[in-house]
Amino acid sequence: MMPAVSAADIAPTPYAWEIRATGLKVRVGRNHMAVDGLDLSLGTGVHGLLGPNGAGKSTLIRALATVLRPAEGNLELLGESAGGRGEHRALRRRIGYLPQEFGYYKRFTVREFVEYMAWLKEVPKADIPAAVQHAVERVGLADRADKRMKTLSGGMVRRVGIAQAIVNDPSILLLDEPTAGLDPAQRLRFRELLQELGKDTCVVVSTHLVEDVAAACTDVVLFAEGRLVFQGTPEDLAGAGDPEHVGDSPLERGYAALLLGPGRGRGAW
Amino acid sequence: MSVEHASIRIIDGYARGDTDLAADEVWALEAHLEMCRVCRDRLSASVAAQAPAVAALVGTVWSDLEPQLVGTAPVPRRRRWSARLSKWMTPVMVPWLAMVVGVTLLALLLDLADTGSGEVSLVLLFSPVLPVLGVAASWSRGLDPAYELTASAPRAGLYLVLRRTASVLAVVVPALLLGGWVTGVTAAQWLLPCLAFTSTTLALGGVVGVTRAAAWLVAGWAVVIVAPTLAAGRTTFALATDGLPVWGLILALGIGVVIARRGAYSVLGAHR
Ligand SMILES: [Zn+2]
Numbered sequence: 001m002m003p004a005v006s007a008a009d010i011a012p013t014p015y016a017w018e019i020r021a022t023g024l025k026v027r028v029g030r031n032h033m034a035v036d037g038l039d040l041s042l043g044t045g046v047h048g049l050l051g052p053n054g055a056g057k058s059t060l061i062r063a064l065a066t067v068l069r070p071a072e073g074n075l076e077l078l079g080e081s082a083g084g085r086g087e088h089r090a091l092r093r094r095i096g097y098l099p100q101e102f103g104y105y106k107r108f109t110v111r112e113f114v115e116y117m118a119w120l121k122e123v124p125k126a127d128i129p130a131a132v133q134h135a136v137e138r139v140g141l142a143d144r145a146d147k148r149m150k151t152l153s154g155g156m157v158r159r160v161g162i163a164q165a166i167v168n169d170p171s172i173l174l175l176d177e178p179t180a181g182l183d184p185a186q187r188l189r190f191r192e193l194l195q196e197l198g199k200d201t202c203v204v205v206s207t208h209l210v211e212d213v214a215a216a217c218t219d220v221v222l223f224a225e226g227r228l229v230f231q232g233t234p235e236d237l238a239g240a241g242d243p244e245h246v247g248d249s250p251l252e253r254g255y256a257a258l259l260l261g262p263g264r265g266r267g268a269w
Numbered sequence: 270m271s272v273e274h275a276s277i278r279i280i281d282g283y284a285r286g287d288t289d290l291a292a293d294e295v296w297a298l299e300a301h302l303e304m305c306r307v308c309r310d311r312l313s314a315s316v317a318a319q320a321p322a323v324a325a326l327v328g329t330v331w332s333d334l335e336p337q338l339v340g341t342a343p344v345p346r347r348r349r350w351s352a353r354l355s356k357w358m359t360p361v362m363v364p365w366l367a368m369v370v371g372v373t374l375l376a377l378l379l380d381l382a383d384t385g386s387g388e389v390s391l392v393l394l395f396s397p398v399l400p401v402l403g404v405a406a407s408w409s410r411g412l413d414p415a416y417e418l419t420a421s422a423p424r425a426g427l428y429l430v431l432r433r434t435a436s437v438l439a440v441v442v443p444a445l446l447l448g449g450w451v452t453g454v455t456a457a458q459w460l461l462p463c464l465a466f467t468s469t470t471l472a473l474g475g476v477v478g479v480t481r482a483a484a485w486l487v488a489g490w491a492v493v494i495v496a497p498t499l500a501a502g503r504t505t506f507a508l509a510t511d512g513l514p515v516w517g518l519i520l521a522l523g524i525g526v527v528i529a530r531r532g533a534y535s536v537l538g539a540h541r
Contacts, residue, residue: 066423076419085466085532092423099421104413112352120422120429164418170516 013077016034017041018172018202019064026063034059035073036226047200048234050255051223057206058100060223061176064204065097074206079170094120096170100177100206102161106150110141110160113149115212117164119222133160135167140189155182162190166197173203179212191216213237224256232256275301275308277315284323331422339372347392357436361413363473365406366440373444380452383450390499392448393508396459397466398487404470405483408534412480417537426535430479434467458508461516466490468523475526475533 019042023024025164034056050132051057061074062068066088075082081092104113114132125129136145144152149160158181165173179187197203203223207213213220213234220237222230230237234251241253244258275298282290283298290298302309317324358366376391408430410416419425445459466486473482494507506512 060539065421067417067535069536087426087532087535089421089423089426092421092425095421097418097421099417101417102417103418105355105415107360108355109435112349112355116352116355117418117422120419120424122423 001171003192009028013079015076015231016205017043017076019204020076021073023064024070024075025072026059026068028059028068034163034226035063037073038223038226040220040221040226040228040231042202042204042221044173044198044200044202044240045170045218046194046203046205046216047219047221048217049204049221050208050210050213050225051206051229052259053208055224056074056226057223058176061097061174061204061206062099062107065095065099066092082231084248089122093168096165096168096173098161098165098175098178100180104149104157104160106148108149108158110136110149110152110163113144114164114167118167123168130168131169132249135163138166138193139163155183155186158182159186161189171201173197173201175205177205177206177208187212210247210249210255215250224259272303272425274311275494279312280308280312280315284319285313285322292333306409309537319333330368353441356432358433359413359415359419361409362403362406362437363515366374366403369402369437370442370444372402373399373441374447375449386505389502390452390524392452393454393459394498396445396446398490400437400463400467401483401486403441404434404467405438405475405480406475406476407433407479409480410478410537415470418457420535420537427531430471430534434471438464440465457513458510460509461520463518465516468520468527472523472530475530 005189011147016141019040021038021040024038025033026033028034034129036056041194046208049057049060059068063070063082064077064083066077070083077091078094080088082091083086108116111132113134115128116133118128131144133142136142139162141156141159143154150155152160158178162178164177165175179190182190191212194203194205198216198218205217206214217234220230220232220234221228222237230240237254237258239254240254241247243252243253243259245256247253247256277320279290279294279298283295302312316327317427347496373392376395408416408480413419419429441463445463446456448454449456449459454490470479470483470486473485476482477485
């Protein structure tokens with residue numbers, strides 16, 4: 001059966017890029033610019049945000065999640081300015097976010113927690129049970145949905161984190177180190193889910209694991225010391241390296257070449 | 270929504286699988302069926318009458334599926350009270366609110382036993398800071414594990430903060446009413462200080478973090494008012510009836526600052 005088409009579905013998007021940053025600066029603490037003059041445009045697809053620890057990846061993701069306000073520059077999300085003092089309620093309904101430190105309430109069951117998050121995200125009340133079931137199924141936790149959070153393994157907790165991020169069917173999905181704590185089989189399943197989500201969503205995945213990027217991302221954003229070092233396909237990244245650079249795979253060598261290459265000789269490690 | 274329904278001719282044709290229905294008619298009908306219960310019911314009646322083969326097939330599928338459906342547990346709809354309560358308070362707030370009630374009862378017992386505090390009512394003396402203890406845990410980066418997730422949600426912000434504050438007051442005010450009724454302290458004496466401290470915690474919390482603001486206010490109250498009052502054994506000037514306009518002013522100021530800085534409750538606090 002053909003799905004019913006609503007006016008919202010066929011309306012053209014009024015923006016060219018889901019995420020568009022120009023000269024973006026985000027301050028952490030008093031005087032440290034963790035994001036320091038970033039120009040970046042991201043559309044639909046899976047974007048791997050790659051960079052050494054402390055490069056400002058989490059700060060950038062928090063700014064994209066609108067929980068940190070830009071100090072300078074412009075940030076447009078889904079065509080709406082994300083700066084200023086507003087609460088961005090309408091915009092936030094279309095964003096999914098998994099923080100690096102995913103905190104939860106231990107006594108809640110998986111379903112209760114994801115339902116609670118759906119409520120916080122203002123998913124219409126009538127849609128919540130179905131949306132929660134769908135999200136929990138997508139991360140492969142349907143059989144654990146009524147178990148308490150405290151009985152889950154680290155990998156399962158991470159998957160609940162992903163379920164709450166996608167429960168509102170977001171247009172921008174921000175995942176900060178989502179593969180931490182996942183075992184290799186879960187990681188494979190997760191990459192499949194990412195590819196599926198990336199078909200109609202702008203997914204930004206921060207990671208320090210180069211192989212995550214190779215497997216699941218359509219686009220790599222290399223970020224160091226608060227600035228954009230490289231943006232391109234995983235193949236472009238692999239092409240940037242030479243055999244003499246450190247690394248076990250072409251991607252790792254490309255990563256090393258770009259981070260340690262000319263002009264970045266100080267070593268970002 | 271439109272009240273125009275599909276004609277019986279189209280529905281019957283669709284049920285029989287007629288090829289003379291135009292593609293756009295089929296599309297429009299299916300789009301309508303997804304949204305219209307009346308026409309879905311008419312279609313199912315039409316299938317039974319016009320296409321017995323289809324009806325028989327559906328019947329077979331159902332009878333095959335039925336044994337499996339019995340085995341699948343239905344989605345439990347009975348929600349525990351704690352999950353329902355989470356719209357008003359986080360699980361983190363529960364022990365803090367229990368402590369607030371405990372302190373109120375303890376103060377009440379001491380008042381009734383009349384042990385050494387002279388003519389000072391401990392219930393009255395503690396009343397301004399009791400809600401502060403609950404509010405401290407309601408919006409706390411350090412105490413609430415889901416703080417960052419909550420702060421990033423559309424519902425975050427002044428609305429959610431006020432909702433949680435209301436639930437704190439819903440616990441504190443009845444406890445104080447009971448305490449006041451037993452010890453003979455009128456609600457007029459404690460209600461304004463109580464609300465003024467609550468609004469000041471939120472106002473200050475928008476700048477330095479709610480938990481830190483609460484700690485400062487409780488410590489300040491203990492040093493400046495509680496200690497001297499207990500030492501002197503007299504009801505403090507701060508809680509005398511003629512101090513009420515000042516408390517009203519503080520309450521109004523607090524509310525003003527909270528509204529003016531409402532955006533502060535939907536971003537990560539700079540302090541833990
Ligand atoms: Zn109809």
